[in-house]
Amino acid sequence: MLARDPGLEVVALAAGRNAGLLAEQAALVRPELVILAEEAPGGELGDLPPGTRLEFGSRALEALAGRTDLDLLVVATGGMVSLRPVLAALAAGTIVATANKETLVAGGHLVMPEARRLAAARAAEDPRDPLADPLGWLRPIDSEHSAIWQCLVGEDSASVARLVLTASGGPFLDLPAEALATVTATAALRHPTWRMGAKITIDSATLANKGLEVIEAHWLYDVGFEAIDVVIHPQSIVHSAVLFVDGSLKAQLGTPDMRLPIQYALTHPDRHPSPAAAPDLVAAATLTFRAPDEARFPALRIAREAGRQGPWATAALIAADEVAVRRFLAGSLDFPGIPRLLEAAVAAHGTRAGAPCVDDLIALEAEVAAAFASGAVT
Amino acid sequence: MLARDPGLEVVALAAGRNAGLLAEQAALVRPELVILAEEAPGGELGDLPPGTRLEFGSRALEALAGRTDLDLLVVATGGMVSLRPVLAALAAGTIVATANKETLVAGGHLVMPEARRLAAARAAEDPRDPLADPLGWLRPIDSEHSAIWQCLVGEDSASVARLVLTASGGPFLDLPAEALATVTATAALRHPTWRMGAKITIDSATLANKGLEVIEAHWLYDVGFEAIDVVIHPQSIVHSAVLFVDGSLKAQLGTPDMRLPIQYALTHPDRHPSPAAAPDLVAAATLTFRAPDEARFPALRIAREAGRQGPWATAALIAADEVAVRRFLAGSLDFPGIPRLLEAAVAAHGTRAGAPCVDDLIALEAEVAAAFASGAVT
Numbered sequence: 040m041l042a043r044d045p046g047l048e049v050v051a052l053a054a055g056r057n058a059g060l061l062a063e064q065a066a067l068v069r070p071e072l073v074i075l076a077e078e079a080p081g082g083e084l085g086d087l088p089p090g091t092r093l094e095f096g097s098r099a100l101e102a103l104a105g106r107t108d109l110d111l112l113v114v115a116t117g118g119m120v121s122l123r124p125v126l127a128a129l130a131a132g133t134i135v136a137t138a139n140k141e142t143l144v145a146g147g148h149l150v151m152p153e154a155r156r157l158a159a160a161r162a163a164e165d166p167r168d169p170l171a172d173p174l175g176w177l178r179p180i181d182s183e184h185s186a187i188w189q190c191l192v193g194e195d196s197a198s199v200a201r202l203v204l205t206a207s208g209g210p211f212l213d214l215p216a217e218a219l220a221t222v223t224a225t226a227a228l229r230h231p232t233w234r235m236g237a238k239i240t241i242d243s244a245t246l247a248n249k250g251l252e253v254i255e256a257h258w259l260y261d262v263g264f265e266a267i268d269v270v271i272h273p274q275s276i277v278h279s280a281v282l283f284v285d286g287s288l289k290a291q292l293g294t295p296d297m298r299l300p301i302q303y304a305l306t307h308p309d310r311h312p313s314p315a316a317a318p319d320l321v322a323a324a325t326l327t328f329r330a331p332d333e334a335r336f337p338a339l340r341i342a343r344e345a346g347r348q349g350p351w352a353t354a355a356l357i358a359a360d361e362v363a364v365r366r367f368l369a370g371s372l373d374f375p376g377i378p379r380l381l382e383a384a385v386a387a388h389g390t391r392a393g394a395p396c397v398d399d400l401i402a403l404e405a406e407v408a409a410a411f412a413s414g415a416v417t
Numbered sequence: 418m419l420a421r422d423p424g425l426e427v428v429a430l431a432a433g434r435n436a437g438l439l440a441e442q443a444a445l446v447r448p449e450l451v452i453l454a455e456e457a458p459g460g461e462l463g464d465l466p467p468g469t470r471l472e473f474g475s476r477a478l479e480a481l482a483g484r485t486d487l488d489l490l491v492v493a494t495g496g497m498v499s500l501r502p503v504l505a506a507l508a509a510g511t512i513v514a515t516a517n518k519e520t521l522v523a524g525g526h527l528v529m530p531e532a533r534r535l536a537a538a539r540a541a542e543d544p545r546d547p548l549a550d551p552l553g554w555l556r557p558i559d560s561e562h563s564a565i566w567q568c569l570v571g572e573d574s575a576s577v578a579r580l581v582l583t584a585s586g587g588p589f590l591d592l593p594a595e596a597l598a599t600v601t602a603t604a605a606l607r608h609p610t611w612r613m614g615a616k617i618t619i620d621s622a623t624l625a626n627k628g629l630e631v632i633e634a635h636w637l638y639d640v641g642f643e644a645i646d647v648v649i650h651p652q653s654i655v656h657s658a659v660l661f662v663d664g665s666l667k668a669q670l671g672t673p674d675m676r677l678p679i680q681y682a683l684t685h686p687d688r689h690p691s692p693a694a695a696p697d698l699v700a701a702a703t704l705t706f707r708a709p710d711e712a713r714f715p716a717l718r719i720a721r722e723a724g725r726q727g728p729w730a731t732a733a734l735i736a737a738d739e740v741a742v743r744r745f746l747a748g749s750l751d752f753p754g755i756p757r758l759l760e761a762a763v764a765a766h767g768t769r770a771g772a773p774c775v776d777d778l779i780a781l782e783a784e785v786a787a788a789f790a791s792g793a794v795t
Binding site: 312 | 655674
């Protein structure tokens with residue numbers, strides 16, 4: 040997509056430790072800089088294109104994010120590690136497109152004021168500038184949030200009544216509560232509609248993922264938790280929707296292909312032709328919707344409650360979910376243990392007063408990881 | 418709705434001959450002027466509010482439409498009679514919201530250049546002005562076209578790939594071809610989802626209505642006939658959709674309540690709270706989609722072909738449909754006779770060269786009515 044679109048130029052690429060894939064991508068888009076966040080990469084880096092410089096370490100990442108000559112930074116890491124680069128980019132007046140959930144779930148109270156400040160400066164010049172909207176500065180890559188963003192284009196945020204986040208329901212949608220206790224990681228990894236990484240696939244099976252998205256939606260669209268609905272839609276064609284005060288519901292539909300929302304975050308407010316196949320309503324034939332079962336999938340309720348409590352609670356929640364999923368995949372926690380661990384972590388680490396800064400959030404992540412790494416608590 | 422919304426002031430109300438209903442509405446919204454188009458009204462007019470003046474006749478209607486002190490004219494008549502007032506209003510720089518199908522089906526080549534001229538003048542001042550778009554000047558009230566318009570808000574028209582018009586399919590959706598020959602007017606008037614007038618309910622049963630909407634969509638959104646799809650959606654919740662070049666499909670959903678699209682045409686680009694109930698995806702549970710059967714419902718194909726031929730053909734089509742439906746309701750034409758009459762009228766009266774003016778269109782309407790009023794032709 041990036042290699043094909045003449046309107047997009049890649050200045051730098053960064054990776055954690057997958058040196059081979061980084062070199063492959065560098066050969067395609069020929070950036071001026073590639074960064075490996077780990078100082079001593081495990082894999083082979085291979086040949087870089089002529090004119091491409093190599094740097095190492097998280098300090099190089101932060102320096103890149105803080106450059107003032109970039110248009111847009113795409114963040115696709117997991118974890119709190121994204122927070123400093125995102126804040127550095129916004130401080131430098133660079134648009135951020137993020138697939139990282141921690142940015143908003145844990146750091147919404149830190150990043151949104153930055154995005155609003157940048158938007159307000161544009162609005163003072165021209166209220167109809169696409170960058171007069173905080174969403175122009177902090178752009179969601181998640182298909183659900185991209186859907187809501189697309190439905191909001193050209194609409195006044197004051198006319199939003201409710202947000203409707205759709206969820207596939209995951210592989211255990213119809214499994215009885217008692218059967219959930221014995222499901223295996225292998226079964227949980229078989230997502231019915233999307234092909235994704237292991238972490239997000241398990242999060243999708245527990246509905247923790249949807250709970251985190253409710254919290255993100257709250258921050259991104261400045262909508263109260265009571266006005267954010269979750270609807271189970273097993274076909275994953277309606278990606279999400281917005282209900283307006285006049286009773287009109289706008290929905291964005293698409294095939295389950297992440298290239299579409301990723302590209303939209305890069306090209307907004309324009310749309311470029313994309314390799315994603317168009318959705319076909321006649322071929323889809325039937326779209327179904329039902330309410331989520333919060334008794335079998337309590338992570339949704341736990342996330343909502345954490346959202347209402349505030350950023351310490353949501354930061355504890357997302358840190359705990361990292362541990363819980365890792366333990367479920369390793370076999371040291373059963374499936375119902377995941378929401379149990381989330382609830383315990385929010386109760387134990389999420390009740391502090393005041394607003395956590397980046398250092399607090401990074402410390403909290405380590406604290407939660409240490410507290411729940413073994414089976415002692417649950 | 419008008420009586421309740423403090424942002425809307427009604428200057429004048431007009432009716433054909435329903436004097437009683439006109440007086441009732443005048444009492445609610447207290448306009449400065451009411452007009453009865455028929456010189457000698459049949460019903461009782463009743464008391465008008467103090468300060469409300471009464472005028473008669475189509476000349477009074479045209480004088481009203483041409484006033485330069487109005488913001489918006491709502492047109493809800495049937496027939497070619499709407500064309501002159503619509504053109505007079507646009508010439509005076511007044512926004513037109515129309516539920517009248519002839520305006521675009523027969524007069525698209527006359528009214529759209531006016532709407533584009535008004536939009537271009539605004540665009541020269543501020544390309545992001547909502548009135549820099551022809552749709553700001555000629556506003557659709559039909560639920561399908563309102564849906565497409567709502568999906569286009571904030572989007573670049575150059576990024577539209579296809580339009581998807583939904584159709585309930587009408588009461589005979591699943592009736593075998595041979596049974597269609599004996600259906601009665603009473604059965605045809607039982608529309609499954611919308612409560613509407615007799616004419617539009619029969620048009621919905623034959624899919625002629627959807628064919629006319631395809632032609633309207635062609636004019637309103639400047640999209641070729643090959644890029645306008647019709648999809649049968651019996652639940653009438655998805656009102657229509659737009660596919661963009663990146664593979665994203667935006668749809669507008671709502672309960673079947675005309676108050677929503679009528680209000681949107683008045684308040685665009687704003688949305689005001691409305692009495693229409695919000696759609697509930699969980700309560701709807703299942704939305705289905707299938708391709709229209711053009712063998713059983715050929716009016717759709719006939720309308721598309723007329724659209725490709727041009728305004729003489731589409732004007733003959735819509736004039737013929739008036740006659741055909743009147744004859745079906747009166748029992749002098751069977752159900753399959755409706756599309757047969759449409760096709761015969763387009764063939765006999767729709768092949769002239771050049772573009773018809775308003776006088777031509779009014780003459781054509783009379784000509785078609787005379788030619789097909791009796792059973793001689795079909």
